[in-house]
Amino acid sequence: MKKIYLIPIVALLLVGLGVGGVALSKSNINPQIKFISGTEYQWGEKGQVIVRTVNAFGNPISANWCNVTIYYPDKTVFVNNQPMTQGGADGSWYYEFTTPFTQIGVYEEEVVCQITGYPYGTREIGAGSSFHVSQTLTAINETMSATVMIIS
Numbered sequence: 001m002k003k004i005y006l007i008p009i010v011a012l013l014l015v016g017l018g019v020g021g022v023a024l025s026k027s028n029i030n031p032q033i034k035f036i037s038g039t040e041y042q043w044g045e046k047g048q049v050i051v052r053t054v055n056a057f058g059n060p061i062s063a064n065w066c067n068v069t070i071y072y073p074d075k076t077v078f079v080n081n082q083p084m085t086q087g088g089a090d091g092s093w094y095y096e097f098t099t100p101f102t103q104i105g106v107y108e109e110e111v112v113c114q115i116t117g118y119p120y121g122t123r124e125i126g127a128g129s130s131f132h133v134s135q136t137l138t139a140i141n142e143t144m145s146a147t148v149m150i151i152s
Helices: 006-026 135-144
Strands: 032-035 046-054 065-071 077-083 092-098 105-117 121-133
Touching: 032 105, 032 121, 046 065, 046 105, 046 121, 065 092, 077 092
Parallel strands: none
Antiparallel strands: 032 046, 046 092, 065 077, 065 105, 105 121
16 A cells, blocks of 8 residues: 655645745736825925836836836926936836926826836836926925014
């Protein structure tokens, strides 16, 4: 009569699934761009578009490059297809800008990144978001920084 040793077989299967799961979670399956930034600005303020490239599991993945285009509220181009800089966190990319004094309202931002890896080879992915340049925020900050002079 043959004895079947199930415990070693089950252990081997679990190890195989674990290693496969780790490899899968690190892969570039269903690459996506997630926006980290998105905020309220005043006129002339420094801002950033910050994104993270991730896989289907939300784990950071590498990108070859990322570019950003930003549109004014009237949908004309403010920043045209400019290269982004790799950030400190894995999969992080950023672009710095100064908000213009010419238009208040909602600015649209579009980021395109090139991803290489399983199972798609090299491909470009994109995502969009927005930020707001507020006249009210500008007025509040100007009022708070105003100097009051009392004449007696």
